[in-house]
Amino acid sequence: MSSPEDLIGAEQRFFEARRKVFPKAVRGAFRRLKWAIMAVTLAIYYVTPWLRWNRGAYAPDQAVLVDLAHRRFYMFSIEIWPHEFYYVAGLLIMAGVGLFLVTSAVGRAWCGYACPQTVWTDLFVHVERAIDGDRNAQIRLQRAPWGPVKIAKRLLKHTSWLVIGALTGGAWIFYFADAPTLGQAFIHGTAPFVAYATVGVLTATTYIFGGLMREQVCIYMCPWPRIQSAMLDEKSLTVTYKAWRGEPRSHGLKRADAARDAVPSLIALAEGSAAVGDCIDCNACVAVCPTGIDIREGPQIGCITCGLCIDACDEIMAKVDRPAKLIGYTTDLDARLAASGRTPLPPFRRLLRPRTLIYFSVWAGIGLVMLFALGNRARIDVSVLQTRNPQWVRLSDGHIRNGYTVKVRNMEERPRSFEVAIEGVPGAVIWADEASRASGARAVRLDVGADQVAQQLLFVKAAGDGPARADLVFTIRALDAEGGTARDKSFFERPEQLP
Amino acid sequence: MADEKRVDQPTGTSFVGHEWDGIEELDTPMPRWWLITFFATIAFAAVMVVLYPAIPMLHGATPGTLGWSSHGQLDQEVAAESRRRAPMMRALAAMPIERLPADAALLRAAQEGGHSAFKVYCVQCHGAGAAGGKGYPNLNDDDWLWGGDVATIQQTLLHGVRQPGDDGTRMSQMPAFGRDGILKPEEVQDAVSFVRFVSHQEAGSAAARRGATIFANNCAVCHGDRATGNRAFGAPNLTDGIWLYGGDRAALTETVTNARYGIMPAWGTRLDPVTIKMLATYVHSLGGGEKSPPAVADAQPVAAARK
Numbered sequence: 001m002s003s004p005e006d007l008i009g010a011e012q013r014f015f016e017a018r019r020k021v022f023p024k025a026v027r028g029a030f031r032r033l034k035w036a037i038m039a040v041t042l043a044i045y046y047v048t049p050w051l052r053w054n055r056g057a058y059a060p061d062q063a064v065l066v067d068l069a070h071r072r073f074y075m076f077s078i079e080i081w082p083h084e085f086y087y088v089a090g091l092l093i094m095a096g097v098g099l100f101l102v103t104s105a106v107g108r109a110w111c112g113y114a115c116p117q118t119v120w121t122d123l124f125v126h127v128e129r130a131i132d133g134d135r136n137a138q139i140r141l142q143r144a145p146w147g148p149v150k151i152a153k154r155l156l157k158h159t160s161w162l163v164i165g166a167l168t169g170g171a172w173i174f175y176f177a178d179a180p181t182l183g184q185a186f187i188h189g190t191a192p193f194v195a196y197a198t199v200g201v202l203t204a205t206t207y208i209f210g211g212l213m214r215e216q217v218c219i220y221m222c223p224w225p226r227i228q229s230a231m232l233d234e235k236s237l238t239v240t241y242k243a244w245r246g247e248p249r250s251h252g253l254k255r256a257d258a259a260r261d262a263v264p265s266l267i268a269l270a271e272g273s274a275a276v277g278d279c280i281d282c283n284a285c286v287a288v289c290p291t292g293i294d295i296r297e298g299p300q301i302g303c304i305t306c307g308l309c310i311d312a313c314d315e316i317m318a319k320v321d322r323p324a325k326l327i328g329y330t331t332d333l334d335a336r337l338a339a340s341g342r343t344p345l346p347p348f349r350r351l352l353r354p355r356t357l358i359y360f361s362v363w364a365g366i367g368l369v370m371l372f373a374l375g376n377r378a379r380i381d382v383s384v385l386q387t388r389n390p391q392w393v394r395l396s397d398g399h400i401r402n403g404y405t406v407k408v409r410n411m412e413e414r415p416r417s418f419e420v421a422i423e424g425v426p427g428a429v430i431w432a433d434e435a436s437r438a439s440g441a442r443a444v445r446l447d448v449g450a451d452q453v454a455q456q457l458l459f460v461k462a463a464g465d466g467p468a469r470a471d472l473v474f475t476i477r478a479l480d481a482e483g484g485t486a487r488d489k490s491f492f493e494r495p496e497q498l499p
Numbered sequence: 500m501a502d503e504k505r506v507d508q509p510t511g512t513s514f515v516g517h518e519w520d521g522i523e524e525l526d527t528p529m530p531r532w533w534l535i536t537f538f539a540t541i542a543f544a545a546v547m548v549v550l551y552p553a554i555p556m557l558h559g560a561t562p563g564t565l566g567w568s569s570h571g572q573l574d575q576e577v578a579a580e581s582r583r584r585a586p587m588m589r590a591l592a593a594m595p596i597e598r599l600p601a602d603a604a605l606l607r608a609a610q611e612g613g614h615s616a617f618k619v620y621c622v623q624c625h626g627a628g629a630a631g632g633k634g635y636p637n638l639n640d641d642d643w644l645w646g647g648d649v650a651t652i653q654q655t656l657l658h659g660v661r662q663p664g665d666d667g668t669r670m671s672q673m674p675a676f677g678r679d680g681i682l683k684p685e686e687v688q689d690a691v692s693f694v695r696f697v698s699h700q701e702a703g704s705a706a707a708r709r710g711a712t713i714f715a716n717n718c719a720v721c722h723g724d725r726a727t728g729n730r731a732f733g734a735p736n737l738t739d740g741i742w743l744y745g746g747d748r749a750a751l752t753e754t755v756t757n758a759r760y761g762i763m764p765a766w767g768t769r770l771d772p773v774t775i776k777m778l779a780t781y782v783h784s785l786g787g788g789e790k791s792p793p794a795v796a797d798a799q800p801v802a803a804a805r806k
Contacts, residue, residue, distance in 0.1 A: 387628075388628075389626075389627055389628030389630065390626075390628045390629075390630035390637075390639060393630070393637065393639040393640050393786065393787075394637075394640060394740055394741060395640055395641050395642075395740070395741075396640065396641055396642040396736065396739035396740060396741050397739065397740065398739075398740040401639075401640075401786060403639075403786060434788050434789060434790050435790070457784070457786075459786050464740075
């Protein structure tokens with residue numbers, strides 16, 4: 001069996017082997033913030049499909065519904081038709097620019113707090129801790145030989161993870177169908193196959209991403225950390241180890257105290273740094289890190305800025321009676337100012353800079369344009385397709401008849417009646433079927449069901465002598481109190497007039 | 500060769516024995532995953548050969564133990580589609596054609612099905628848009644030789660035009676006035692002048708006046724005193740703007756001299772009644788369809804009420 005190691009030796013590896021991360025439990029302000037955000041985001045995710053919204057008798061009453069079967073997207077009072085999908089595209093663009101805005105203002109806050117990968121990994125880590133114990137117990141169990149206890153704990157852990165995964169995937173499908181109906185059908189085994197397949201796939205991805213891969217998703221798979229590297233500048237908030245305060249580290253509290261009280265060593269004197277720093281090298285910041293990095297090495301792609309090392313360090317600093325926030329949120333610029341003993345910038349000067357202002361105006365501009373478009377969008381539409389084969393038909397009275405396939409779109413959630421009128425060809429009359437053929441009307445009435453497109457073949461006839469091609473405009477007018485019109489241009493064609 | 504035994508020390512792999520400018524080729528074995536995949540595909544192929552048609556013989560391939568064939572699969576899919584359509588077809592078969600407009604879904608199914616059947620059986624003569632051509636009626640217009648309500652169209656479709664041996668076929672036989680010597684050539688021209696006068700293509704003339712007498716004696720029995728035709732005989736209206744074989748003098752002369760005998764197959768012997776019904780509904784929907792006679796339409800509710 002040959003492998004890359006055969007060629008270049010065991011020391012040089014093509015791939016970095018993963019070192020499993022065992023994050024230690026931590027208490028503090030940022031931990032509490034993470035709990036709150038996890039509760040809110042999970043609540044939004046699980047509750048949203050069950051919210052109801054009354055749309056009358058002709059539309060579903062689910063507040064948020066992606067109705068793929070009928071090509072409709074409902075979001076509270078907004079209903080999106082397929083041709084209005086640019087609203088969804090606009091929302092996605094706003095989400096993208098919003099991420100830029102958040103990143104330039106407060107750094108990788110999305111990664112640290114709100115990203116589903118972070119939230120679910122956090123959840124999985126808590127489950128793991130509840131079963132296996134904290135960091136040290138987990139490491140011991142990992143090293144322990146297989147026995148009844150280890151097997152039982154592993155079984156319990158992976159089963160719990162799979163259950164969470166199934167609940168995650170299970171909630172997802174309710175966004176695509178009436179939640180109560182689908183819920184019952186799902187339990188009774190009568191739901192469509194695609195529902196079970198979706199739950200299966202999402203169970204697997206949740207289990208694999210949240211339970212097994214975790215920080216590897218952020219470090220190796222996700223493009224966002226790489227994009228964010230380009231978004232960050234010297235005024236972006238990052239979790240920073242304040243090296244000018246912490247270095248040189250003393251190894252352990254006793255030695256730190258001893259070093260402080262003792263006569264400075266010759267080496268320290270020679271280096272010009274008689275004092276020792278605040279960092280006692282307790283490794284608490286490394287032990288709690290969910291991505292397993294050492295923040296003291298400086299900003300790095302593995303840091304999702306979750307702030308747990310800040311909590312961990314503050315706890316230690318309080319115990320050793322030193323000022324808090326040896327690790328803290330700060331900008332590169334502030335760090336340099338502080339290191340050279342100057343005052344950091346006030347927060348508003350950091351927040352109100354061209355980058356954030358431009359992102360905010362782009363984000364708000366798109367939002368305003370979309371709101372305006374949403375408020376003024378037409379809820380009726382007409383499109384006319386002239387019959388091309390035959391282009392014209394000569395009738396027994398010598399008149400020429402053209403056919404038109406007229407589609408009237410009623411985007412309101414109630415049935416409406418429309419009048420379809422023509423103009424542009426003198427003496428032209430319109431009719432829909434043999435019953436209305438003789439009426440000689442210049443308009444016909446068309447009833448369109450709620451939230452539907454009606455298609456009707458209409459006939460128009462006019463005298464045989466006239467231009468070979470004349471403009472014919474179809475105008476629809478809603479016949480109810482709300483009213484509204486829409487128009488589409490077509491043509492009326494006759495045989496070429498022989499000279 | 501002694502070279503084959505030589506082993507590359509860092510890798511432990513033997514050399515193939517080829518050397519170019521000091522660069523030697525190692526006999527590195529295929530990766531195991533690759534070999535496993537390769538052997539798995541061979542095993543897969545062996546199973547396929549047993550299960551499915553595979554080895555070409557003189558009269559087709561070996562059948563395979565599953566009995567699968569592409570024709571068989573097509574038959575199954577067609578049968579499944581027929582089963583899916585069966586309820587609609589039964590409903591169509593049960594519904595009298597005049598009553599179809601009352602059921603919007605059924606009417607639409609009939610029109611769509613008729614459109615599909617039209618593309619297979621009718622476009623050869625009537626054209627893809629049903630606009631016809633010389634000798635083949637335009638089905639879009641409002642001029643009908645035998646009548647334009649759905650039941651009459653269905654009747655025409657069932658029995659065809661001038662089909663020998665079919666009692667219900669549409670049979671109109673205009674004499675070949677010129678060829679058979681009934682009218683002299685100049686009398687034919689006079690009759691043509693009259694026809695072109697009543698169809699507003701020519702001004703009145705002495706020839707047209709002579710033709711009026713000839714028409715009254717020879718043609719009016721079928722085409723009517725006012726030349727407006729008679730659907731009972733399939734005699735066309737000669738006063739309107741629609742001409743099956745052309746309304747110019749040469750075409751009319753040819754028609755009067757030799758007569759025209761267009762034909763259409765009796766589709767009742769070739770297609771099932773539901774397809775005929777769908778075709779009639781489609782043709783009726785093209786724009787020239789006429790209302791069903793009230794007698795037929797009214798008879799249905801009475802019949803239904805008696806049940």
